[in-house]
Amino acid sequence: MTIAPRVVLVHRRTEYEELVCRHGTPGQVAFFLSSRGRSAAEVEQRHRRQTTALAEAAAAVPLDWRRSRVERADLPRFLFEPGDVVAVVGQDGLVANVAKYLDGQPVIGVDADPGRDPGVLVRHRVDALPPLLRAVAHGDGQLEERTMVEAVADDGQRLLALNEVYVGQPGHQTARYRLGVDGAPDGVGSAEAQASSGVLIGTGTGATGWCRSAWLERGGPVPLPDPGAPALAWFVREAWPSPGTGTSRVHGVLEAGRQLVLTVESEHLVAFGDGIEADALELVWGQSVRLGVSTTRLRLLG
Structure with a gap:
């Protein structure tokens, strides 16, 4: 039946x-x-x-x-x-x-x-x-497939988002972490210590919202992806230079197969998607989270 x-x-x-x-x-x-x-x-x-x-x-x-x-x-x-x-x-x-x-x-x-x-x-x-x-x-x-962003913590926590994932302090104070790009020519080993208001990693769908505001503030430093393109744009919000923190890595584009790797150096950070703070990954000092293009895609009727 x-x-x-x-x-x-x-x-x-x-x-x-x-x-x-x-x-x-x-x-x-x-x-x-x-x-x-x-x-x-x-x-x-x-x-x-x-x-x-x-x-x-x-x-x-x-x-x-x-x-x-x-x-x-x-x-x-x-x-x-x-x-x-x-x-x-x-x-x-x-x-x-x-x-x-x-x-x-x-x-x-x-x-x-x-x-x-x-x-x-x-x-x-x-x-x-x-x-x-x-x-x-x-x-x-006729279904249109749209790229999604995935965040996976080293303890198995996983989060998906259609627009963007934010990683930072739950109260939006200064977040401290090390940031690198897995698959980049210089590798993760040269990850930079940063202090900022958090990191945004967005899709082409999210390129009309929060990520776009960061993109406009900087004069469009990287091309924003199309909604169906297997790529993500990322931005560090208000990175703070100091003797122990740098600002040389504040934006970029992640193609499929490359990941942004963030290692927590604050007591407590969160990662949440599409503005839903109640459903967040909880991250503590020493943990790492990897962010990249998800194999899961939204299938939206055109």
């Missing part, structure tokens, strides 16, 4: 839901916003658009298919099945949030609020979802 396909709808709580959770009742939300010269109408309207899109997406799943729903905060605890079709209903950033928990499952990005988000990763309207689900489930959809 053939098992029916399973569609996993991924969403996040709306701003309005967050406000109600914080203040208790819709009336208290309205009072809180009005006391600050703002109206609750705007966030209520966005909430209605989001919930309507999610309800329509759920209704688009064929009745004989299996379905599940997961909120962004629960992603670290959710078990995706190999044959799942993942429909992300929300903003571009939500696709990045879910990508790190997948292993080749196809993703359909559904824009819950057209015109408010760039729509780079959530490219489809909810009314187009029924034929898209069937096409992807039957292997007929």
